[in-house]
Amino acid sequence: MSGVLVVLEQREGELNRMSLEAVAAGHLLAAKVGGECSAAMLSSGGGLKVGGVAKLYSVEHELLKDYTADGYCAVLEQLVKKLEPGYVLFPHTYQVRDFAPALATRFGQVLISDVVAMHDGDVGPVFVRQLLQGKLNADYRQTASGPCFVSVQAGSFRAEGEGSGAEAAVDVFVPELKPEQIRSKPGEPFRESAQTVDLSVAPVIVSVGRGIGEEGNIAMMQELADALGAELAASRPICDNGWLPMERQVGSSGQTVSPKLYLAVGISGAIQHLVGMKGSKAVIAINKDEHAPIFEVADFGVVGDLFEIVPELTKAVLAAKG
Amino acid sequence: MKILVAVKQVPERDAQIHVAADGKWIDEDDLSYTINEPDAYALEEALQLKEKNGGEVVVVCAGPERVTSTLREALAKGADRAIHIEADDLGERDTLGVARMLAEAVKGESPDLILTGLQSDDLGLGQTGVVLAELLGIPHATIIMQVEKTDLGLRVKRELEDGWFQHVEMPFPALLTIQSGGNKLRYATLMGIKKAKTKETATFSASAAGAKAVSLEKVYLPEKQKRTEMLTGTPAEIAAKLVEKLKFDVRVL
Numbered sequence: 001m002s003g004v005l006v007v008l009e010q011r012e013g014e015l016n017r018m019s020l021e022a023v024a025a026g027h028l029l030a031a032k033v034g035g036e037c038s039a040a041m042l043s044s045g046g047g048l049k050v051g052g053v054a055k056l057y058s059v060e061h062e063l064l065k066d067y068t069a070d071g072y073c074a075v076l077e078q079l080v081k082k083l084e085p086g087y088v089l090f091p092h093t094y095q096v097r098d099f100a101p102a103l104a105t106r107f108g109q110v111l112i113s114d115v116v117a118m119h120d121g122d123v124g125p126v127f128v129r130q131l132l133q134g135k136l137n138a139d140y141r142q143t144a145s146g147p148c149f150v151s152v153q154a155g156s157f158r159a160e161g162e163g164s165g166a167e168a169a170v171d172v173f174v175p176e177l178k179p180e181q182i183r184s185k186p187g188e189p190f191r192e193s194a195q196t197v198d199l200s201v202a203p204v205i206v207s208v209g210r211g212i213g214e215e216g217n218i219a220m221m222q223e224l225a226d227a228l229g230a231e232l233a234a235s236r237p238i239c240d241n242g243w244l245p246m247e248r249q250v251g252s253s254g255q256t257v258s259p260k261l262y263l264a265v266g267i268s269g270a271i272q273h274l275v276g277m278k279g280s281k282a283v284i285a286i287n288k289d290e291h292a293p294i295f296e297v298a299d300f301g302v303v304g305d306l307f308e309i310v311p312e313l314t315k316a317v318l319a320a321k322g
Numbered sequence: 323m324k325i326l327v328a329v330k331q332v333p334e335r336d337a338q339i340h341v342a343a344d345g346k347w348i349d350e351d352d353l354s355y356t357i358n359e360p361d362a363y364a365l366e367e368a369l370q371l372k373e374k375n376g377g378e379v380v381v382v383c384a385g386p387e388r389v390t391s392t393l394r395e396a397l398a399k400g401a402d403r404a405i406h407i408e409a410d411d412l413g414e415r416d417t418l419g420v421a422r423m424l425a426e427a428v429k430g431e432s433p434d435l436i437l438t439g440l441q442s443d444d445l446g447l448g449q450t451g452v453v454l455a456e457l458l459g460i461p462h463a464t465i466i467m468q469v470e471k472t473d474l475g476l477r478v479k480r481e482l483e484d485g486w487f488q489h490v491e492m493p494f495p496a497l498l499t500i501q502s503g504g505n506k507l508r509y510a511t512l513m514g515i516k517k518a519k520t521k522e523t524a525t526f527s528a529s530a531a532g533a534k535a536v537s538l539e540k541v542y543l544p545e546k547q548k549r550t551e552m553l554t555g556t557p558a559e560i561a562a563k564l565v566e567k568l569k570f571d572v573r574v575l
């Protein structure tokens with residue numbers, strides 16, 4: 001087929017938003033490289049329709065009901081061999097991270113992962129991804145021939161309006177797959193014990209990162225949070241270390257929040273953290289590194305030592321409240 | 323149980339990063355290096371599995387001479403042996419190239435379990451482990467928080483998005499990519515550091531880099547998209563300015 005094939009992800013018949021962002025990237029890419037943008041979906045039972053793409057390949061097999069890397073790799077290998085797309089695009093979800101690198105390996109290719117932008121190069125498209133936790137950007141290019149595998153990072157391509165439009169014709173693809181090809185046995189998804197705080201409804205959040213250095217300094221942050229009437233939240237390393245409970249973690253593997261104010265203190269702003277707080281109405285960041293990526297999403301920024309600024313801020317807030 | 327842990331050496335997190343003159347990578351001259359954080363958790367998981375089930379922990383790292391310091395640290399924490407794959411040209415290899423190097427060194431070892439970090443702090447690919455498993459023809463699971471040995475093989479706890487988890491069972495041999503936070507990291511003891519000196523580090527010379535499937539053409543500072551209003555002054559002045567913003571712009575005071 002040449003062109004672009006976007007592999008959509010769905011859970012229980014619902015398409016996730018990142019899938020539509022991948023479709024948006026697919027349209028952009030198809031416009032650059034020529035050819036059509038089609039989509040594929042695994043095991044949706046045929047109920048899910050998507051508009052605005054040339055064709056929807058519905059890959060149906062009993063053994064695809066529960067996700068396994070072995071099952072997904074085997075059937076997508078068959079589909080890609082059959083369709084011969086120039087590019088295969090994925091949303092950069094945890095599921096895609098789990099199988100897409102292996103799928104690319106089967107074609108002698110390397111997945112260009114978590115792409116945040118694309119532009120035209122001298123020889124074909126250039127894919128931009130982040131290095132060093134967002135401190136640098138890098139341009140990548142496919143140098144092998146054969147299908148090019150790419151996954152796109154959350155929030156990088158605008159999904160508005162994608163997926164609507166004329167419903168695509170559905171082509172059902174029945175792959176060959178045997179039970180013995182699937183070596184792992186997945187269990188049902190579950191959540192840890194009940195949450196005691198719901199950060200998603202907190203109007204003001206003070207969030208702490210590794211910049212606070214040690215556990216004893218949480219108290220200073222708690223004082224600031226109390227002064228502001230805020231909930232205390234954290235980046236992953238703080239919860240990994242057990243300085244605050246897991247349920248206060250913000251990010252792709254933690255909570256998604258959208259407070260009126262998100263005050264990020266000593267947080268660098270890695271993409272996995274940003275996806276959890278980008279929806280905040282206002283963001284203030286305090287960080288000693290002027291190049292920290294958190295400033296990219298901050299409305300107000302302070303470059304400085306949090307140990308000097310936080311106590312002064314707590315005092316000033318208390319004074320302002322009288 | 324024989325466990326192999328692939329560890330990568332990466333620049334320290336707080337390092338000041340400068341783009342190299344050729345624009346293809348960063349200036350490595352004044353950088354200090356450390357173990358990739360998730361790899362430290364992978365090592366910890368391996369050491370705890372060994373303490374519970376017996377066996378051996380072998381650490382492997384591909385890179386230039388400097389990476390031996392990271393291997394020594396792993397030995398001091400309790401790994402039994404180390405393998406250094408000598409490669410001065412990591413930049414000339416894509417994920418497939420690095421994974422092939424690791425696969426070559428692993429084959430002679432036939433471990434029951436291979437652990438890698440889920441992602442490296444510098445390249446952030448999150449792929450090397452999965453590609454290695456595919457090259458070796460063994461099953462894998464990614465973003466793993468807990469590992470348990472069962473009668474049939476392994477039962478692991480896998481992290482999903484938004485605070486969800488899932489258990490996955492699989493037979494040996496297998497490869498897991500380890501997420502941070504599953505365990506508490508240990509420090510090397512003085513005793514451990516002493517003992518490490520008697521432990522073996524085998525060197526392996528990497529075969530020549532082959533053709534790449536993808537190439538990194540250029541690195542650069544990201545362009546600022548958003549205009550952030552920066553507040554400056556003494557800490558007290560900054561605090562006063564922040565309070566103004568909280569009152570009149572953000573309206574939370």
Ligand SMILES: Cc1cc2nc3c(=O)[nH]c(=O)nc-3n(C[C@H](O)[C@H](O)[C@H](O)COP(=O)(O)OP(=O)(O)OC[C@H]3O[C@@H](n4cnc5c(N)ncnc54)[C@H](O)[C@@H]3O)c2cc1C
Nearest residue numbers: 209210211235236251252253254266267268272273288306
């Ligand atoms: C699959 C996956 C899922 C993940 N999920 C999440 C998630 O849900 N949530 C999450 O947060 N992360 C998550 N991460 C981890 C994420 O990639 C980052 O490693 C993490 O967010 C970094 O946390 P940090 O900003 O606190 O630490 P660092 O990146 O170490 O940043 C510390 C910052 O503090 C600053 N600083 C240091 N000292 C001072 C001082 N005295 N004054 C002021 N500033 C100072 C430094 O300049 C630096 O910017 C995930 C990673 C992966 C691979």
Ligand SMILES: Nc1ncnc2c1ncn2[C@@H]1O[C@H](COP(=O)(O)O)[C@@H](O)[C@H]1O
Nearest residue numbers: 328329384438439441442447448449450
């Ligand atoms: N040069 C290397 N030597 C040993 N292990 C590596 C190397 N590069 C990557 N790895 C392993 O692969 C994991 C994922 O790296 P990456 O695919 O670069 O994100 C790391 O956490 C390491 O465990």
